[in-house]
Amino acid sequence: MADVNSLHRLPVGASAQFLREAEIRRGIELLYFGYSNMVKGADVHLATQGLGRAHHRALYFIARRPGMPIGDLLALLNITKQSLSRVLGDLQERGLVVQAVGTRDRRQRMLSLTPAGATLETELFECLRDGVTRAYGHAGQTAVTGFWTVLTGLIPPEDRPLVEALQQPLPARRTA
Amino acid sequence: MADVNSLHRLPVGASAQFLREAEIRRGIELLYFGYSNMVKGADVHLATQGLGRAHHRALYFIARRPGMPIGDLLALLNITKQSLSRVLGDLQERGLVVQAVGTRDRRQRMLSLTPAGATLETELFECLRDGVTRAYGHAGQTAVTGFWTVLTGLIPPEDRPLVEALQQPLPARRTA
DNA sequence: AATTTACGTCAGCCATGTTGACGCATATGC
DNA sequence: GCATATGCGTCAACATGGCTGACGTAAATT
Known part of the structure; x- marks a missing residue:
C-alpha cells in the first residue's frame, strides 16, 4: 500500500x-x-436506584408495548430467559412491573408497568430525550430522516418488522 | 391525556x-x-478466537491510532486502567499488541498492533464494514451525512475533539 | 529535592450475559 | 382423549467486563 x-x-x-x-x-x-x-445520563439515574442498563431496557420496552408477553420481550432483547428473569424479578420486587395471565393464551404472562414503574420510565426517557432533542434540533429534519434511514439499513430485513411494530400506535387506553 | x-x-x-x-x-x-x-457479526468472529467485545474495542482504536499511549486509549474507552489492563494483557499474551517506551515521554507506553493483530483487526473491520456499506448504499450520501450529523450532535461538544482526532489522516507510514 | 504524572498490579466485588437441566400448565393436533 | 409442543419458571454453575481501593515505580516537572 x-x-x-x-x-x-x-x-x-x-x-x-x-x-x-x-x-x-x-x-x-x-x-x-x-x-x-x-x-x-440514564445510567447515572439508574445507579441511584440500584438498577442497571439491563433493567432500563426491559422497562423501556414494557412501557412501549404494555401487555407484551415475555416471549416478545425476549425476542427484542435477544438474551436468554434466565438473564431476563433476574431482571424482571428485580423490577417486580421493587413494584415497578406486574404480570397478568394472558387472555388469549393463559400460558402467556402479559407485562406492564405499575404507576411507579411508569414514573421511573418517564424519568429515564427524559434523560435520553434531552440529548436526542438537542441532536435533532441542531441537525434538522433532513438529517434526522437520513439518520433513521441508515440505522434501519443496519438492521437485517427479517428483523425490521419487530422493530417497526414498536412504532405502531398503541391501542386506545384511558388515563383520565 | x-x-x-x-x-x-x-x-x-x-x-x-x-x-x-x-x-x-x-x-x-x-x-x-x-x-x-x-x-x-464481529462478536461471532471474536468468540472463535476466545476474545470479547472489549478486546475488539482496544484493537480497533490501536489500529486507528498506532502509537497511541495508554492514557489516550483510556480516555476513548472511558473505563478504568484496571479494566483495560486485563484486556491489553490478553492481547499482548496472544501476540496481537505490543508496547514501546514513549520517545517524547519515557513514562508513556505507545501501543501498536503486530502483523497478527493487524490481520485480526482487518477481519473484524470487515464484519462491521459489510453491514455499514449496505446501509450506506441503500440510504444514499445525503442520508449518510444526516446520520453523521445527528450522531455528532449526541456527543457533548467538549468530547468531540477526541472523536474527531480519530479521523485525522495518519502520519505517513511505510508498509511496502 | 519534592511533587506530579503515567503506568503496573494485587485483590475483591458486581452486573449481566451464557449453558444445561428439569418442571408445570396450557394449547394444539391427531 | 392423549401425545406433543409451547410458554414460562427455576436451580446451578460459569464467563465477561465493568468497578473500587490500595500500593509501587519510574520519569517528568517545578
Missing part, C-alpha cells in the same frame, strides 16, 4: 477504497460514541 | 409533543438495534 499521505499517487480504485474505509470507520465510531453518550 | 388514536382531537401543543416523543423513541430504538446488529 502507498503512503496514506500521497493520495494523488494512488490509482483511482484504491483512492475510492480508501475514502470508503474512512467513511465506514467514521460511522462505526460515531455510532459507538453516540450510543454511549446517549445512555450515559 | 386523550386517546392516542384520536390525534385530531388533541390540542396542537399536545399533538406536537406527542409527535416529538414518537420521533425520539424511534431514534433511541434504531440506535439501539442498529448498534447491536452492526457488532453482531
Whole structure:
C-alpha cells in the first residue's frame, strides 16, 4: 500500500477504497460514541436506584408495548430467559412491573408497568430525550430522516418488522 | 391525556409533543438495534478466537491510532486502567499488541498492533464494514451525512475533539 | 529535592450475559 | 382423549467486563 499521505499517487480504485474505509470507520465510531453518550445520563439515574442498563431496557420496552408477553420481550432483547428473569424479578420486587395471565393464551404472562414503574420510565426517557432533542434540533429534519434511514439499513430485513411494530400506535387506553 | 388514536382531537401543543416523543423513541430504538446488529457479526468472529467485545474495542482504536499511549486509549474507552489492563494483557499474551517506551515521554507506553493483530483487526473491520456499506448504499450520501450529523450532535461538544482526532489522516507510514 | 504524572498490579466485588437441566400448565393436533 | 409442543419458571454453575481501593515505580516537572 502507498503512503496514506500521497493520495494523488494512488490509482483511482484504491483512492475510492480508501475514502470508503474512512467513511465506514467514521460511522462505526460515531455510532459507538453516540450510543454511549446517549445512555450515559440514564445510567447515572439508574445507579441511584440500584438498577442497571439491563433493567432500563426491559422497562423501556414494557412501557412501549404494555401487555407484551415475555416471549416478545425476549425476542427484542435477544438474551436468554434466565438473564431476563433476574431482571424482571428485580423490577417486580421493587413494584415497578406486574404480570397478568394472558387472555388469549393463559400460558402467556402479559407485562406492564405499575404507576411507579411508569414514573421511573418517564424519568429515564427524559434523560435520553434531552440529548436526542438537542441532536435533532441542531441537525434538522433532513438529517434526522437520513439518520433513521441508515440505522434501519443496519438492521437485517427479517428483523425490521419487530422493530417497526414498536412504532405502531398503541391501542386506545384511558388515563383520565 | 386523550386517546392516542384520536390525534385530531388533541390540542396542537399536545399533538406536537406527542409527535416529538414518537420521533425520539424511534431514534433511541434504531440506535439501539442498529448498534447491536452492526457488532453482531464481529462478536461471532471474536468468540472463535476466545476474545470479547472489549478486546475488539482496544484493537480497533490501536489500529486507528498506532502509537497511541495508554492514557489516550483510556480516555476513548472511558473505563478504568484496571479494566483495560486485563484486556491489553490478553492481547499482548496472544501476540496481537505490543508496547514501546514513549520517545517524547519515557513514562508513556505507545501501543501498536503486530502483523497478527493487524490481520485480526482487518477481519473484524470487515464484519462491521459489510453491514455499514449496505446501509450506506441503500440510504444514499445525503442520508449518510444526516446520520453523521445527528450522531455528532449526541456527543457533548467538549468530547468531540477526541472523536474527531480519530479521523485525522495518519502520519505517513511505510508498509511496502 | 519534592511533587506530579503515567503506568503496573494485587485483590475483591458486581452486573449481566451464557449453558444445561428439569418442571408445570396450557394449547394444539391427531 | 392423549401425545406433543409451547410458554414460562427455576436451580446451578460459569464467563465477561465493568468497578473500587490500595500500593509501587519510574520519569517528568517545578
